[in-house]
Amino acid sequence: MLLTEKEVLVDFRREVNASNRFMDASGARCEVLFSCSTFAHLNRGLIAAVESLSFAKKKIMLNIVLFGPPGAGKGTQSVHLVQSYGLVHLSTGDIFRSNIKGNTELGQMAKSYMDQGQLVPDDVTIKMLESEVDKHPDAKGFIFDGFPRTSAQAEALDAFLDARKTPVTCMLALEVEEEELKKRLLARAETSGRPDDADPAVIQKRIGVYKAETAPVAGHYALQGKFTGVDGIGTVEEILERLKAAIAH
Ligand code: AP5
Numbered sequence: 625m626l627l628t629e630k631e632v633l634v635d636f637r638r639e640v641n642a643s644n645r646f647m648d649a650s651g652a653r654c655e656v657l658f659s660c661s662t663f664a665h666l667n668r669g670l671i672a673a674v675e676s677l678s679f680a681k682k683k684i685m686l687n688i689v690l691f692g693p694p695g696a697g698k699g700t701q702s703v704h705l706v707q708s709y710g711l712v713h714l715s716t717g718d719i720f721r722s723n724i725k726g727n728t729e730l731g732q733m734a735k736s737y738m739d740q741g742q743l744v745p746d747d748v749t750i751k752m753l754e755s756e757v758d759k760h761p762d763a764k765g766f767i768f769d770g771f772p773r774t775s776a777q778a779e780a781l782d783a784f785l786d787a788r789k790t791p792v793t794c795m796l797a798l799e800v801e802e803e804e805l806k807k808r809l810l811a812r813a814e815t816s817g818r819p820d821d822a823d824p825a826v827i828q829k830r831i832g833v834y835k836a837e838t839a840p841v842a843g844h845y846a847l848q849g850k851f852t853g854v855d856g857i858g859t860v861e862e863i864l865e866r867l868k869a870a871i872a873h
């Protein structure tokens with residue numbers, strides 16, 4: 625049975641509305657773009673109409689802010705998310721540590737803050753993060769691990785990504801209670817060589833700074849409807865599955 629042009633339009637719009645956002649094989653978000661002018665020539669059934677259209681596929685980057693207090697498992701989970709989704713992992717803590725190792729000017733400056741459990745100043749951190757993002761023009765997306773950590777950083781990240789038309793997709797916040805965080809960090813101190821893990825007073829300071837300066841950043845993304853809390857207790861695999869479910873949602 626042949627449909628009228630109007631019926632085809634109505635059916636097709638319903639179909640597109642139901643399916644215009646989906647994950648492709650790599651896990652990147654894709655969006656189907658279509659041209660209404662094509663409809664002028666349609667007078668066939670819906671399936672034939674859909675097949676006859678030329679779809680343009682535009683990649684939408686998957687930009688995840690992986691959030692949580694010190695020791696929540698951001699770094700651990702990032703490794704797995706990178707494998708699953710082919711994203712670029714940017715950990716501001718790791719970048720600072722690599723600068724400390726290389727004894728750069730930035731590293732020397734950052735060390736004085738990190739060893740005390742304090743945040744490195746916003747202007748330096750934002751500039752560093754932006755330059756790291758720009759090193760990956762072909763990225764499918766990013767995992768921001770440990771950034772943004774202040775409201776000023778969140779605003780800077782939004783403005784920076786908006787200018788590149790690739791906003792933050794979601795903030796996934798690993799939720800772990802304080803006693804478990806301390807236990808994990810003290811255990812890691814045995815092998816990590818991180819001065820900020822070795823001293824319980826510095827761990828306490830990091831947790832305090834998180835509560836005072838970083839936790840409010842969750843509200844920034846909640847207001848945008850992008851915040852999801854994820855239970856960070858369990859095996860690494862269990863938590864990874866929760867994160868993947870939140871990404872797919
Ligand atoms: P950063 O390096 O980001 O440290 P952090 O946020 O304090 O967090 P961690 O890296 O210690 O923990 P994590 O959540 O990555 O957990 P992980 O997977 O390692 O920052 C360090 C410093 O740099 C800051 O204090 C600040 O000075 C500076 N800095 C960084 N970013 C900044 C910014 N944006 N602005 C200003 N300053 C900045 O896991 C921890 C341990 O737990 C590991 O041993 C792991 O094996 C274990 N573990 C992981 N998952 C589990 C699990 N499910 N069960 C049991 N154990 C687990």
Ligand code: MG
Nearest residue numbers: 698699715717
């Ligand atoms: Mg980390």
